[in-house]
Amino acid sequence: MEDIIRGLKSLGLSGYEAKAYLTLLDKGDLSAEDLSRNSDIPLPRVYAVIDELSVKGFVKIIEGRPKLFEAIEPEEALNNYTSYLERRLKEDIERRRKEALRSLPKLKEVYWRNRLKITPEKLSEELSSLRDMEIKTIEIMSSANRSIDVFTSHFKWLSKVEDILKSAVSRNVNVRVLMQIDDKDSAERALRLLKIGVNVRNSCEAWYPTRGTIVDNSKLIYLIWVSDPAKMGGPTVYKPQYTENEGLIAVFRESFENRWLKSRDPIENIRSM
Numbered sequence: 001m002e003d004i005i006r007g008l009k010s011l012g013l014s015g016y017e018a019k020a021y022l023t024l025l026d027k028g029d030l031s032a033e034d035l036s037r038n039s040d041i042p043l044p045r046v047y048a049v050i051d052e053l054s055v056k057g058f059v060k061i062i063e064g065r066p067k068l069f070e071a072i073e074p075e076e077a078l079n080n081y082t083s084y085l086e087r088r089l090k091e092d093i094e095r096r097r098k099e100a101l102r103s104l105p106k107l108k109e110v111y112w113r114n115r116l117k118i119t120p121e122k123l124s125e126e127l128s129s130l131r132d133m134e135i136k137t138i139e140i141m142s143s144a145n146r147s148i149d150v151f152t153s154h155f156k157w158l159s160k161v162e163d164i165l166k167s168a169v170s171r172n173v174n175v176r177v178l179m180q181i182d183d184k185d186s187a188e189r190a191l192r193l194l195k196i197g198v199n200v201r202n203s204c205e206a207w208y209p210t211r212g213t214i215v216d217n218s219k220l221i222y223l224i225w226v227s228d229p230a231k232m233g234g235p236t237v238y239k240p241q242y243t244e245n246e247g248l249i250a251v252f253r254e255s256f257e258n259r260w261l262k263s264r265d266p267i268e269n270i271r272s273m
Contacts, residue, residue, distance in 0.1 A: 024071035031066040124243040133240035154186040169197040201263035
């Protein structure tokens with residue numbers, strides 16, 4: 001009997017579980033009291049042991065007064081137990097997979113830090129929403145010392161930063177806005193900008209996939225559209241980003257300057273609206 005108990009324990013059963021199953025195989029259906037008496041398992045522990053054996057597929061619980069416990073035929077029980085172990089293994093693998101995925105970004109960060117000689121999180125900081133982008137834009141505009149370059153669509157958010165731009169101009173900050181002027185509302189905004197001393201140009205593209213602001217050539221906040229909203233049926237954008245990385249700023253700076261050179265004087269569009 002001790003050899004059989006050792007064998008059951010080697011499969012993963014506890015000592016009490018092995019004793020309880022072997023006792024039920026030998027004695028047949030038993031109540032909790034009878035099982036405790038025949039197996040030397042303390043009565044308070046019997047129900048917990050039986051619950052475990054039931055989950056693992058070794059025992060069937062027969063409802064009644066009192067409850068009886070029946071051992072499942074050994075071959076069927078071992079098949080049940082194998083299925084139980086497979087389920088547990090799959091659950092454990094899935095749990096570990098999720099933990100691995102949570103750790104992956106930090107592991108990749110360590111990997112690339114030494115290979116690229118750059119800390120990935122300093123390349124670009126993800127902002128959680130358009131509201132956060134608005135707050136960050138106001139913050140960097142307010143601290144501008146030399147220049148503010150805005151590349152936008154119709155500048156519908158002008159009212160939120162108009163006073164900030166006016167203040168920047170009064171501090172001799174060079175403020176430039178590249179925008180689309182193709183309706184009365186955008187023309188009215190362009191005129192307001194011109195009146196406070198902002199340099200405004202009418203972008204030559206009907207649509208451009210980036211929006212953002214560059215301040216002092218050292219701070220950049222930007223938004224990239226997934227595709228033309230006219231084709232998507234509405235705005236679809238990636239999360240906004242903020243960076244002080246010189247390389248990224250240089251890319252956006254070059255794009256801005258090229259588009260500025262190709263842009264048009266806004267006066268004609270303003271007058272025609």
